[in-house]
Amino acid sequence: MIARTPEKFEETGIRVRLHTPVDEIDTRAGEVRLAGGERLPYDTLVVATGAAAVTPAVEGVDHAGVFVLRNLRDAQDIKAYIREKGCRKALIVGAGFIAMEMSEGLAAIGVETEIVYRGKLPVRRWDPEFGTMVLSELERHHVSFLPERDLEGIERGADGRLRMHTSGGTLEGDIIVLALGVRPDTNMARQAGCALGETGAVGVDEHLRTSQEGVYAVGDCCEAFDRVAGRWVHVSMGDVANKQGRIAGRNIAGMAASFPGIVGAQSFKIFDLELGATGLDEERARGAGFDPASTIVWGSPIAGSLNIEKKKLGLKLVADTRTGRLLGAQAIGHGGAVGRINALSACLWAGMTLEDVAFMDLAYAPPFGGAWDLVHIGAQVLQKKLT
């Protein structure tokens, strides 16, 4: 556990034991057995073991200079390695938001960066039209994107540089970052006898209780209820973890509190580009039993008359053909994307239909959008498609 201010906890009588691995949880005895053999009794246990970065099953991922990016320590290690070895060239494997943020970070310190990805376009959660815009933003900032390449192995060359073998040839770099997503770290929970959900993460109820009496789970190791899909999912988001932690804490303290679930809102920044997404894409909508239709509309993040830089804003909406219910949204733009996604997340939270959204009252002023916001335009265009 890394706590920046353990003293703060200590002041309130909470004891923080860092660098203290747990060997075993004995739920019958109500004890946690520490690595050194010490036993800690508990009334209530919270499993907050987080997620582990996915490491591909290929040769050479354990070479020095090959990193994953999961926690603060990873970031510190990467920075130290770049500084000590004088790295000039980085290879990133993966093209999700962590890979994107990493490429911006590396570019900011002058490290030449190539992104290697098995798919065609970055940011798979977003529509290919938006992935293409991300690609332009990467190119504009001199980050290379090498699509359709599988990672096959890593070795260290005679010259000391790392060599990455891919299905599209061999690349060289001074440092490699693997950004291939995460999986819930459920070792401890399983060992305690907590049942896992269908997603493979720890199953919890709305109070964050696991199947094991007296044991709660919160954060990236456990599931969350997706209000749009109507099913339990595994997401790995800091804000969700925070909320779950607070709800579990209230329950443990004897206060009634339920975690109301998620709609899957997410955002990130890559250079000057904002991306946001919420709810379901078509594939996940179909998986959840809906009959989705979608539309993409392009406009301006501010009133057209003020948009002298010709900044673009793209919005994709997904809705259920049968009911008109809004199911999801994606946005991209040089500004303005995340605000729209937050408004649409509130619409998803409330279970609104396109009809509800199409004439919704938003705070219009030319510096922030048109009199018809792209949210209205998208909802009206998609409404027409459904009828």
Next chain:
Amino acid sequence: MIARTPEKFEETGIRVRLHTPVDEIDTRAGEVRLAGGERLPYDTLVVATGAAAVTPAVEGVDHAGVFVLRNLRDAQDIKAYIREKGCRKALIVGAGFIAMEMSEGLAAIGVETEIVYRGKLPVRRWDPEFGTMVLSELERHHVSFLPERDLEGIERGADGRLRMHTSGGTLEGDIIVLALGVRPDTNMARQAGCALGETGAVGVDEHLRTSQEGVYAVGDCCEAFDRVAGRWVHVSMGDVANKQGRIAGRNIAGMAASFPGIVGAQSFKIFDLELGATGLDEERARGAGFDPASTIVWGSPIAGSLNIEKKKLGLKLVADTRTGRLLGAQAIGHGGAVGRINALSACLWAGMTLEDVAFMDLAYAPPFGGAWDLVHIGAQVLQKKLT
């Protein structure tokens, strides 16, 4: 009527007659009588006469160099006057969002500006804490704000400059802008026998039909239903007018369509500061029969760790003590205010309670906010206050 592209209408067979005053509407004959005596028969008539700028009942408001700011023509006239007369000093009367935007526009072309206001702080719709922040922003950009002064009269001095007499002394300027709000222009509608609502604006139903058969009204001349207050109100907003126009048009074309009303969302920019508001403040909430409580929370528009410029974001929430229902919100900040107000407008649109808002899933990423967004913090703080 000012239409920038009358040709576009003509192409579709719509005849546009500019600079054509209407003398009388004869609803029995179904005719509009034009100033020259010509009669135009109609099946359906849309009254879209807008609002008129409020002019105070004092001496001298008709002097050359004294302007109101209502339409494009006013703006053009103001620009021409400043250019031709070489104006160096402007006086603005009023401190609403038009006055604020005007002061920024004048500062941008190097005209020294003083705002004269009868109240203590600018932007009355917003909490005094936020008004104080606006005041700092004005000062930072060298716009003077003279509070608690009533306008008593205007005259032209012997030197040709305008002299404004106020309850706090006499001021001099080259140009004066009166930004004292608007009132619905209902002359034509009343003359046609359309009933006015309690607000003094033209009464309409959800289809934008007035009390007079075959006569619709849309935009700033008519009322809109406030979904939060549960009553008809008069607002004067371009986006609301656009929506009403579309709904009226659909009805006239034989399509079923209802205007779902408003929640009173509004925003504007003053220099680098964003302001947004939606729903009711305490006073209007009480007027609508609620028992309001409120809180103000201050935070950061982006994650604190990234906020090296120490930008601030303030959020005020108003909710009903009895039901916990969210009633209104105000936000101010160097960025981030309008996005929050739009998300909260969607919450108002759906009739959410503080409990719904407090753990709502928003698109968290450090460039756009904290893991606990100020929206969550505000809702939780106000929830505690209510219990």
